[in-house]
Amino acid sequence: MSGQGAYASPPCMAAEVDPTYFDPLGTDAQQARDVARWRRAERTRLAGLREGLGQTGRAQVSNSICGHLETVLAARGTLRETVLAGYWPIRGEPDLRPILSDLHAAGVCIALPVVETPAAPLVFRRWMPGMRMLRGHWSIPVPPPEAEVLVPDIALAPCLGWDAGCYRLGWGGGYYDRTLAALSPRPVTIGIALAAARLITIYPQPHDIPLNRIVTETGVSGERKDPT
Numbered sequence: 001m002s003g004q005g006a007y008a009s010p011p012c013m014a015a016e017v018d019p020t021y022f023d024p025l026g027t028d029a030q031q032a033r034d035v036a037r038w039r040r041a042e043r044t045r046l047a048g049l050r051e052g053l054g055q056t057g058r059a060q061v062s063n064s065i066c067g068h069l070e071t072v073l074a075a076r077g078t079l080r081e082t083v084l085a086g087y088w089p090i091r092g093e094p095d096l097r098p099i100l101s102d103l104h105a106a107g108v109c110i111a112l113p114v115v116e117t118p119a120a121p122l123v124f125r126r127w128m129p130g131m132r133m134l135r136g137h138w139s140i141p142v143p144p145p146e147a148e149v150l151v152p153d154i155a156l157a158p159c160l161g162w163d164a165g166c167y168r169l170g171w172g173g174g175y176y177d178r179t180l181a182a183l184s185p186r187p188v189t190i191g192i193a194l195a196a197a198r199l200i201t202i203y204p205q206p207h208d209i210p211l212n213r214i215v216t217e218t219g220v221s222g223e224r225k226d227p228t
């Protein structure tokens with residue numbers, strides 16, 4: 001971009017007239033960059049934390065999470081014909097495939113997220129145990145293109161980090177936030193995380209959408225209700 005007219009409005013010169021002038025937009029941009037840098041460092045640390053558990057530790061975590069998740073879902077009554085979005089585990093994420101298979105056997109429609117367009121909302125496609133999977137964006141296994149597109153009633157979102165406000169830190173693509181922003185009504189959202197991945201805050205930004213609950217290997221967070 002060059003020359004005048006490339007911007008929607010002329011640059012703000014107020015600080016040159018009065019250096020103490022507070023430019024809220026400039027400050028927000030700096031803060032957003034600081035948060036993005038902090039999040040990148042936290043993602044590396046939190047991925048290492050999960051790595052450090054080893055396969056046996058991660059399997060124990062996955063087992064316990066499946067148990068707590070079962071309790072949370074059972075409290076919702078029958079889920080027959082409900083669409084529940086899970087995920088195919090990557091990079092040490094808790095493996096919920098056993099519970100997804102059980103739910104499928106109980107008549108729940110299971111969907112998995114697919115990045116069909118980068119930097120756009122996720123698409124959810126129907127999954128069944130044993131289904132042929134393809135490698136999608138980021139090499140994540142996804143159902144084939146002929147699998148039915150579904151809209152989830154409940155979405156499980158894997159979290160690298162989380163906070164007490166039920167805010168989620170993911171892999172940095174912004175995919176769940178974009179997806180939840182585009183869905184109306186929003187699905188019930190359940191974050192899946194390691195207890196030790198709890199942060200004091202993820203420094204929520206305007207685009208961050210909190211989840212309704214977080215399930216870890218040690219239990220279930222209180223429910224965060226959506227504003228009505």
Ligand SMILES: Nc1nc2c(c(=O)[nH]1)N(C=O)[C@@H](CNc1ccc(C(=O)N[C@@H](CCC(=O)O)C(=O)O)cc1)CN2
Nearest residue numbers: 087088089090113115138140158170171172173175176
């Ligand atoms: N198992 C699983 N499936 C999932 C997700 C997930 O978190 N776990 N997703 C949850 O969203 C979606 C994929 N998420 C992705 C998140 C980031 C990038 C990515 O390209 N990351 C960049 C960094 C981005 C940045 O920092 O600006 C990279 O690592 O180069 C790709 C996919 C859908 N499927």
Ligand SMILES: Nc1ncnc2c1ncn2[C@@H]1O[C@H](COP(=O)(O)OP(=O)(O)OP(=O)(O)O)[C@@H](O)[C@H]1O
Nearest residue numbers: 039168169170171172173174175176177178181207
């Ligand atoms: N609704 C949205 N519209 C446009 N851009 C968005 C939206 N939500 C998030 N983003 C972009 O995505 C970037 C990454 O967001 P964030 O750090 O919250 O990712 P994340 O939640 O960790 O990622 P993921 O959901 O993919 O695991 C943000 O800097 C923002 O620019």
